[in-house]
Amino acid sequence: MAQNPERRAALVNAAIEVLAREGARGLTFRAVDAEAGVPKGTASNYFANRDHLFDQVGKRIHERMGPDPAVLEDSVRRPQNLALAIEYMQALFGRITHDRSGYLALHELRLEAVRRPELRTTLTRPISENLERDIGFHLDSGLPGDRSTVVMLYLAMSGLIVEHLTLPGVLEAVDIDALIADLVTRAVATPDA
Amino acid sequence: MAQNPERRAALVNAAIEVLAREGARGLTFRAVDAEAGVPKGTASNYFANRDHLFDQVGKRIHERMGPDPAVLEDSVRRPQNLALAIEYMQALFGRITHDRSGYLALHELRLEAVRRPELRTTLTRPISENLERDIGFHLDSGLPGDRSTVVMLYLAMSGLIVEHLTLPGVLEAVDIDALIADLVTRAVATPDA
Numbered sequence: 001m002a003q004n005p006e007r008r009a010a011l012v013n014a015a016i017e018v019l020a021r022e023g024a025r026g027l028t029f030r031a032v033d034a035e036a037g038v039p040k041g042t043a044s045n046y047f048a049n050r051d052h053l054f055d056q057v058g059k060r061i062h063e064r065m066g067p068d069p070a071v072l073e074d075s076v077r078r079p080q081n082l083a084l085a086i087e088y089m090q091a092l093f094g095r096i097t098h099d100r101s102g103y104l105a106l107h108e109l110r111l112e113a114v115r116r117p118e119l120r121t122t123l124t125r126p127i128s129e130n131l132e133r134d135i136g137f138h139l140d141s142g143l144p145g146d147r148s149t150v151v152m153l154y155l156a157m158s159g160l161i162v163e164h165l166t167l168p169g170v171l172e173a174v175d176i177d178a179l180i181a182d183l184v185t186r187a188v189a190t191p192d193a
Numbered sequence: 194m195a196q197n198p199e200r201r202a203a204l205v206n207a208a209i210e211v212l213a214r215e216g217a218r219g220l221t222f223r224a225v226d227a228e229a230g231v232p233k234g235t236a237s238n239y240f241a242n243r244d245h246l247f248d249q250v251g252k253r254i255h256e257r258m259g260p261d262p263a264v265l266e267d268s269v270r271r272p273q274n275l276a277l278a279i280e281y282m283q284a285l286f287g288r289i290t291h292d293r294s295g296y297l298a299l300h301e302l303r304l305e306a307v308r309r310p311e312l313r314t315t316l317t318r319p320i321s322e323n324l325e326r327d328i329g330f331h332l333d334s335g336l337p338g339d340r341s342t343v344v345m346l347y348l349a350m351s352g353l354i355v356e357h358l359t360l361p362g363v364l365e366a367v368d369i370d371a372l373i374a375d376l377v378t379r380a381v382a383t384p385d386a
Binding site for chain 1: 214216217218219297300301303304306307308313314316317320321324341344345347348349350351352353355356358359360362363364367372375376379380382
């Protein structure tokens with residue numbers, strides 16, 4: 001297996017573009033080589049098979065969409081802050097709408113996972129770990145709300161991002177920043193507590 | 194254009210199965226004929242082209258996933274009822290997890306809409322209308338909450354359903370009925386009102 005790390009990264013990023021544009025069925029080694037502008041056969045030197053490529057793509061998407069470390073540090077310095085929780089979600093939305101390909105590729109992978117049990121296993125782990133990390137982070141940093149708050153925000157933000165990326169006209173009349181603020185404010189309210 | 198309504202309905206339902214299983218790229222007239230068990234060439238007598246087929250599929254999915262009229266009537270008889278709003282969302286989740294193909298097909302269509310502006314227009318209209326109808330219904334029947342409540346529930350339920358259908362392991366440890374109850378309870382709380 002070839003090991004030039006920059007080239008491997010470039011191939012994985014090219015695969016994300018192909019996936020976002022063509023769907024999982026269009027993701028072939030040949031298409032990745034063409035997208036990355038490298039000689040035919042290059043991708044097959046870097047990935048044992050398509051499952052291996054899918055696996056690397058899943059990991060890379062999560063890196064690309066992860067939070068800015070500066071924002072995380074800021075949260076630790078300003079605990080119990082609702083405004084910060086709102087900013088954090090607004091930043092997530094901004095980040096993802098600036099990396100359309102990453103999120104669309106992840107969505108293509110999700111649908112492909114319905115058909116490929118191995119890919120399902122591969123994707124479930126990092127997504128579960130990210131969610132657990134977000135829950136731990138939320139609780140440890142003293143942000144308002146509880147475990148359900150984080151699950152709820154995760155689900156609603158996923159729904160919002162998919163809607164916005166695929167059928168932007170549906171929420172055309174909605175002020176997204178205000179909606180996110182409203183969403184966070186309600187999710188942290190724990191009526192039963 | 195051939196007009197036998199039962200056959201047309203059977204072809205559209207077959208197209209939903211193909212779409213859920215194979216993705217948008219796999220949706221060909223030939224695959225629809227095979228899935229419906231009809232002679233080759235039948236689908237092309239019923240649909241002018243693939244856009245026409247996509248359009249019919251989009252409409253049919255919305256019919257399949259719409260609420261039970263009895264539930265709607267019940268809501269009108271028991272206004273301002275939080276428990277009813279919870280039941281309503283739990284029923285939605287149950288209905289969709291019993292029609293996996295419909296929802297997965299809708300999701301394949303969403304991703305295909307990123308690539309096909311005409312399909313985007315076709316899908317945006319019924320989805321926007323459904324959301325507006327849900328908002329109007331919610332407000333008219335005196336259920337607690339406001340316009341944002343319904344948008345929030347719509348987005349969070351979409352996120353939940355996609356997560357559950359594509360990577361069920363992520364929410365394996367979560368009691369979904371309790372999560373939905375929690376979600377509705379918080380979404381109807383309007384802290385600024």
